[in-house]
Amino acid sequence: MGAVLAAVLGASLAGCSSTGGKRAEDRAKAAAQGRPAVSTPRWTFAMVTHAGDGDTFWDIVQKGAKEAAAKDNINFLYSHDDQAQQQAQFVQAAIDQKVDGIIVSLAKPEALKDVLGKAAKAGIPVITVNSGSAQSKEYGALTHIGQDEEIAGEAVGTELTKRGRKKAVCVLHEQGNVGHEQRCAGAKKTFGGTMENLYVEGTNMPSVQAAIQAKLQAEPDLDAVLTLGAPFAPTAVKAKDAAGSKAEIDTFDLNESVARDLKSGALGFAVDQQPYLQGYEAVDLLWLYKYNANTLGGGRPVLTGPQIVTKDEAAELEEYIKRVTR
Amino acid sequence: MSTATAPPPAARDERLAHVSLVRRLLGRPELGAVVGAVAVFVFFSFAAPSFLQASSLSTILYSASTIGIMAVPVAMLMIGGEFDLSAGVMVTSSALISSMVSYQLTANVWVGVGVSLLVTLAIGFFNGFMLTRTKLPSFIITLGTFLMLTGLNLGFTKLISGSVSTKSIADMEGFPSAKALFASQWTIGDVTLKVTVLWWLALVALATWILLRTRAGNWIFAVGGAAEAARAVGVPVVRTRIGLYMGVALCAWISGQHILFSYDVVQSGEGVGNEFLYIIAAVIGGCLMTGGYGSAIGSAVGAFIFGMTSNGIVYAQWNPDWFKFFLGAMLLLATLLNAWVRKRAEAK
Numbered sequence: 001m002g003a004v005l006a007a008v009l010g011a012s013l014a015g016c017s018s019t020g021g022k023r024a025e026d027r028a029k030a031a032a033q034g035r036p037a038v039s040t041p042r043w044t045f046a047m048v049t050h051a052g053d054g055d056t057f058w059d060i061v062q063k064g065a066k067e068a069a070a071k072d073n074i075n076f077l078y079s080h081d082d083q084a085q086q087q088a089q090f091v092q093a094a095i096d097q098k099v100d101g102i103i104v105s106l107a108k109p110e111a112l113k114d115v116l117g118k119a120a121k122a123g124i125p126v127i128t129v130n131s132g133s134a135q136s137k138e139y140g141a142l143t144h145i146g147q148d149e150e151i152a153g154e155a156v157g158t159e160l161t162k163r164g165r166k167k168a169v170c171v172l173h174e175q176g177n178v179g180h181e182q183r184c185a186g187a188k189k190t191f192g193g194t195m196e197n198l199y200v201e202g203t204n205m206p207s208v209q210a211a212i213q214a215k216l217q218a219e220p221d222l223d224a225v226l227t228l229g230a231p232f233a234p235t236a237v238k239a240k241d242a243a244g245s246k247a248e249i250d251t252f253d254l255n256e257s258v259a260r261d262l263k264s265g266a267l268g269f270a271v272d273q274q275p276y277l278q279g280y281e282a283v284d285l286l287w288l289y290k291y292n293a294n295t296l297g298g299g300r301p302v303l304t305g306p307q308i309v310t311k312d313e314a315a316e317l318e319e320y321i322k323r324v325t326r
Numbered sequence: 327m328s329t330a331t332a333p334p335p336a337a338r339d340e341r342l343a344h345v346s347l348v349r350r351l352l353g354r355p356e357l358g359a360v361v362g363a364v365a366v367f368v369f370f371s372f373a374a375p376s377f378l379q380a381s382s383l384s385t386i387l388y389s390a391s392t393i394g395i396m397a398v399p400v401a402m403l404m405i406g407g408e409f410d411l412s413a414g415v416m417v418t419s420s421a422l423i424s425s426m427v428s429y430q431l432t433a434n435v436w437v438g439v440g441v442s443l444l445v446t447l448a449i450g451f452f453n454g455f456m457l458t459r460t461k462l463p464s465f466i467i468t469l470g471t472f473l474m475l476t477g478l479n480l481g482f483t484k485l486i487s488g489s490v491s492t493k494s495i496a497d498m499e500g501f502p503s504a505k506a507l508f509a510s511q512w513t514i515g516d517v518t519l520k521v522t523v524l525w526w527l528a529l530v531a532l533a534t535w536i537l538l539r540t541r542a543g544n545w546i547f548a549v550g551g552a553a554e555a556a557r558a559v560g561v562p563v564v565r566t567r568i569g570l571y572m573g574v575a576l577c578a579w580i581s582g583q584h585i586l587f588s589y590d591v592v593q594s595g596e597g598v599g600n601e602f603l604y605i606i607a608a609v610i611g612g613c614l615m616t617g618g619y620g621s622a623i624g625s626a627v628g629a630f631i632f633g634m635t636s637n638g639i640v641y642a643q644w645n646p647d648w649f650k651f652f653l654g655a656m657l658l659l660a661t662l663l664n665a666w667v668r669k670r671a672e673a674k
Contacts, residue, residue: 053647053650078645079646092385093637093640111589111591114589178491
């Protein structure tokens with residue numbers, strides 16, 4: 001009887017995967033969740049971003065913010081809308097709720113100007129994240145945490161030149177996003193070769209692939225494709241293979257498949273702006289301000305990027321990318 | 327379906343029979359929506375602690391008015407049996423035109439506003455004209471307009487201002503007076519009332535008057551109910567349809583000016599997808615997808631339900647990932663409730 005039991009137990013253990021799966025995920029979650037490390041009152045912070053539905057980048061920002069909130073004993077609220085007017089209304093809703101702090105992304109800055117003025121009038125401290133470094137101070141925010149899009153673009157241009165590229169295309173997946181335009185403009189500035197913009201419909205992946213493929217087929221001498229978001233890099237790789245092109249694919253932002261493609265050499269490099277830091281630091285700095293009247297940056301944006309990630313770093317970062325914190 | 331009270335009958339004609347107040351109420355297309363609105367209101371009053379504050383309610387009212395201003399003409403158009411998928415981006419186009427015309431000509435802001443009115447009305451006319459000329463479904467015509475406008479918005483903006491948003495016109499002549507008309511607000515205590523709410527109420531009143539008290543209103547119901555029959559008895563079908571599309575354009579112009587003058591700058595990529603919100607508001611408010619039935623007041627109630635739902639989820643501090651699901655469920659429930667109420671009313 002005991003022997004049977006031992007055999008069954010042994011068999012079931014042998015059937016378990018020692019890597020990955022739900023168990024690994026749970027372990028990572030338990031490690032990351034944490035308990036409040038402070039005894040300050042339970043303040044409520046609201047974060048309102050311009051993210052579209054199901055955007056991986058903003059998932060990482062949100063994760064950083066949530067983990068900082070757990071540590072700082074903060075009640076964390078999150079809402080988002082890619083329409084500027086609706087985003088402004090969500091900020092207004094946060095003010096109505098008399099939250100203790102607001103974190104907001106300024107992709108479409110003018111739309112939020114008025115409502116941020118109201119937050120200031122109501123005495124609610126505001127921190128801006130991600131885009132909008134130019135307007136942050138003017139609109140009365142304590143600090144801006146993010147990447148300067150133009151500087152990030154310039155880093156890409158320099159890297160592309162270093163890699164000996166001559167003719168590149170910059171793939172914009174969100175029409176009307178100022179930050180995206182700035183990235184491509186920055187890249188164009190420092191790039192030795194020529195670069196042109198290609199607009200694709202970011203919410204429709206097959207059409208993204210078709211558009212890139214068509215571009216590569218139409219201009220066989222293109223030797224670099226730059227995508228502005230991690231989900232679009234593997235698509236560009238597919239388009240490149242289908243078009244039989246030799247172009248190097250590079251991208252902004254990281255995710256699991258980008259890490260895998262970097263390691264395999266399908267991607268040249270990725271520019272990381274460390275979204276986790278944007279969420280984490282925003283919550284933490286608001287807490288510091290409420291607790292200790294601290295601010296960071298001395299009126300200048302606190303930069304979270306750009307960091308160029310290539311084959312070597314990708315291997316090192318893979319574990320963090322898998323748990324969605326890089 | 328007009329419920330205008332009939333004069334006391336001299337002859338015993340069944341069409342002129344006296345109808346009780348209750349039955350008349352039950353016959354109104356917006357009844358189901360009103361019941362739904364009350365249900366949503368009560369629901370969020372319990373679910374969200376800060377929902378009932380005056381300041382929150384004014385936020386909701388503003389949110390509703392931005393949808394509602396467009397839901398009025400969209401509802402009228404639906405009563406007339408047609409759709410307009412270009413309504414969402416047309417708002418953005420209208421704002422972009424005002425801003426760029428004023429800036430590029432360094433003209434008084436009102437010049438841009440005027441040009442924008444003409445161009446936007448022309449777009450509405452184009453929709454109506456193409457529809458009546460080609461006899462293609464409105465879905466196809468306005469989908470074409472939607473795509474063309476989306477491209478034109480971005481293309482022209484980048485061509486002219488070199489970026490995806492327009493340049494600020496806040497320091498130009500005429501801006502303060504235009505802002506007063508389209509984007510002013512009054513603060514009473516901690517409650518802010520935006521001028522869009524007044525525009526909205528005025529448009530609802532105007533549309534209701536047109537639908538129920540004028541000949542044009544009868545034409546709209548007739549065209550939406552049975553266009554061929556209407557034509558046979560002399561209703562100017564073509565003119566009515568073109569007029570309805572120009573009504574949508576007029577309101578798109580009002581909304582567009584509001585966006586421009588409240589934010590100084592317009593983003594060229596905005597507005598896509600909003601056409602569905604207008605249609606949702608009209609449908610929740612009792613408009614039939616097949617035309618010939620509905621009301622302007624209903625569209626207002628629909629917009630109010632939308633405003634309560636979209637902001638209520640924030641006040642209730644729920645995870646926004648579920649927002650779209652909630653909105654869809656709300657739409658289904660409201661429409662079912664509508665259909666049920668109407669069936670009961672007609673059965674009596």
